[in-house]
Amino acid sequence: MRRDLNGRVTMPLYEYYCQSCKRRVAVRMSYSEFDCAHPKCSYCQSDQLQRLISRVRVSRSEDSRMESLADPGNFGDVDENDPRSVGKFMRRMGSEMGEDMGPEFDEMVGRLEAGEDPESIEADMPDPSGPAAGPAPSL
Numbered sequence: 001m002r003r004d005l006n007g008r009v010t011m012p013l014y015e016y017y018c019q020s021c022k023r024r025v026a027v028r029m030s031y032s033e034f035d036c037a038h039p040k041c042s043y044c045q046s047d048q049l050q051r052l053i054s055r056v057r058v059s060r061s062e063d064s065r066m067e068s069l070a071d072p073g074n075f076g077d078v079d080e081n082d083p084r085s086v087g088k089f090m091r092r093m094g095s096e097m098g099e100d101m102g103p104e105f106d107e108m109v110g111r112l113e114a115g116e117d118p119e120s121i122e123a124d125m126p127d128p129s130g131p132a133a134g135p136a137p138s139l
């Protein structure tokens, strides 16, 4: 009674673990089919299938946070040529990290958001990567 021949593409995919051949099996069926379904393994035709519960994100781990940072879809509206847009992006990134990024970061973001040229901001910033950087920030 599978009706996926009429081009129905909205049927959910259910994941099972086949205890017989130890493989993961994905079974596509409608919700009503699922109610009374006894799906069979598509590899060995065994019905010893154990439903795999889809992973639910209870809390966002460090990894998934970094993933979301790396996902261009999250920050896809950044216009690299617009300092304000970059500043907004960096502020969002800073709050996403959940860390205090330090006064330099705040200052840089503030100046970006004010529309300053990123290059001149960068020139003002102490360079942590080399000893040849400008004068140490006075306290």
Ligand SMILES: [Zn+2]
Pocket (backbone or CB within 6 Å): 018, 019, 020, 021, 022, 023, 041, 042, 043, 044, 045, 046
């Ligand atoms: Zn199997």
